[in-house]
Amino acid sequence: MLENKGVIINAGLHLKTAEKLISAVSNGVSISDDDGARQLADKLRQNIYSFSAAKSFTQMMYYRDMMIGDDGHILPVGSFIKKIADTGEIFNKKFLTTEYENAHYSAIMASNWESFQDDDLLQYSTVGDSNVRPSHAAMDKYTAPKSAAFWRVNYPPNGWNCRCSVVPGKGHAINKLTEAEAVRQLTAENKDTPFYNNVGISKVIFKDNHPYFINSNGKETDLSWEQYGMNNIAKIRAEALAPYVTASLEEYVKWWNQQDKIKNSESIGFLDMFGSRIVLKKDSAKNGIYQHAKNVEFIITHPDEVWMKPSDKTRKVYLKYFEDETIKITVNNINQIEAIITIKKGEASEVKKLNEARKGVLMYR
Incomplete structure (x- = not known):
C-alpha cells in the first residue's frame, strides 16, 4: 500500500481510529431517546471522522517519507521496518490514548454546556491539586454568565489532559480576575492551539489548527x-x-x-x-x-x-x-x-x- 502512490489513506486504519475515538464520545454523551443529544453526538462524530482521516493521511505521508534513505533511494524492507519500529506505537497507542481522553472529556463538557440554561451563572473549577497548571489555577472559581465572552475561549478542556470543569455559579461570588484579565488568561498558551475553543458551542473537538489538519491541508475532505x-x-x-x-x-x-x-x-x-x-x-x-x-x-x-x-x-x-x-x-x-x-x-x-x-x-x- 505504501508503494502505491495512488493510495493516500489506509481505510482500515482510518476507520479503526475513528471507531476508537467515537467510543470515547459515546461514553461521554448520554443519548437515550433525546434528539438534542443525538444531534450533538452527530456533530462530534463528524469532526472525529475528519480528524481520523487527517491523522491517517499524516501517518501515511510520514511512512512514505521514512521509506527514503539518506542517499535518496528507497530503503530495503528490513531497514525500513527498523526505522519506523516505534512510530506505530507513538501514533496508535501513545497519541491515540491522549486523543481518546480528550475526545471523551470534550464530549462530557459539550453535553454539560447543553444542559446549562442561557441565563445560568457558571463557575470555572479546577481539581485543586499540585498538577493543575498555574494558568488554570488562576481562573479557579471565576464566575460569569453563560453568555459571557470568557466562556467562548476558556471553556474546558483547556489543554491536553486538562481536568478542569464548569459548575453552577453563585450570585454573590467575588472574582479575583477582572473580565478582561480572565478572557486573556489563556490567550498566550492557547491562541494557536485546538483548545482556544468552546466545544459546547462549536461542536468541534479537534479544530482545524490541529497539526494533523495542517499537514493534510484539507485533502482529507x-x-x-x-x-x-x-x-x-x-x-x-x-x-x-x-x-x-x-x-x-x-x-x-x-x-x-x-x-x-x-x-x-x-x-x-x-x-x-x-x-x-x-x-x-x-x-x-x-x-x-x-x-x-x-x-x-x-x-x-x-x-x-x-x-x-x-x-x-x-x-x-x-x-x-x-x-x-x-x-x-x-x-x-x-x-x-x-x-x-x-x-x-x-x-x-x-x-x-x-x-x-x-x-x-x-x-x-
Whole structure:
C-alpha cells in the first residue's frame, strides 16, 4: 500500500481510529431517546471522522517519507521496518490514548454546556491539586454568565489532559480576575492551539489548527475510493448481490400510513447505523421517490458505504449495492433525506456517478 502512490489513506486504519475515538464520545454523551443529544453526538462524530482521516493521511505521508534513505533511494524492507519500529506505537497507542481522553472529556463538557440554561451563572473549577497548571489555577472559581465572552475561549478542556470543569455559579461570588484579565488568561498558551475553543458551542473537538489538519491541508475532505485503496465497482459486482425490489404507489401509501410520525409533523424518522435520526419528509417521499421509501431504513442501517461531504451542503451519502443497480441516499446537514437515486448497472454514466458518490471522508465500508 505504501508503494502505491495512488493510495493516500489506509481505510482500515482510518476507520479503526475513528471507531476508537467515537467510543470515547459515546461514553461521554448520554443519548437515550433525546434528539438534542443525538444531534450533538452527530456533530462530534463528524469532526472525529475528519480528524481520523487527517491523522491517517499524516501517518501515511510520514511512512512514505521514512521509506527514503539518506542517499535518496528507497530503503530495503528490513531497514525500513527498523526505522519506523516505534512510530506505530507513538501514533496508535501513545497519541491515540491522549486523543481518546480528550475526545471523551470534550464530549462530557459539550453535553454539560447543553444542559446549562442561557441565563445560568457558571463557575470555572479546577481539581485543586499540585498538577493543575498555574494558568488554570488562576481562573479557579471565576464566575460569569453563560453568555459571557470568557466562556467562548476558556471553556474546558483547556489543554491536553486538562481536568478542569464548569459548575453552577453563585450570585454573590467575588472574582479575583477582572473580565478582561480572565478572557486573556489563556490567550498566550492557547491562541494557536485546538483548545482556544468552546466545544459546547462549536461542536468541534479537534479544530482545524490541529497539526494533523495542517499537514493534510484539507485533502482529507475530498479523497476518492481509489485514494482509500478500496475496490472498484467491477470487483464489488464480482460478489453475489441481492436484487432490489421497489414499491408501487399503492404499497407506498399503505406503508406510509402505518408509520409512526414525528411529533407535530408529517415526517417519519429512522435511526441509521450510527444512531443518528434520519428524517424522511412526506413531500420527499411523494416527489418521485415513493418506490424507494420502504427500503430507506434497511439501506441506512445496512449500507455498504457511507461518505461525508464536508465541502457540500449534502453532509452524508449512503450507498447500497444491488444486483442491477446501486441505491444512493443523500442526507443534508440536518439529517433530512434530500434524494434517493438509482444508479443502474451498465448505464453509460454509472462509473462517473459512482466516482462522484464515493468521495469525501469515508465513514463506513
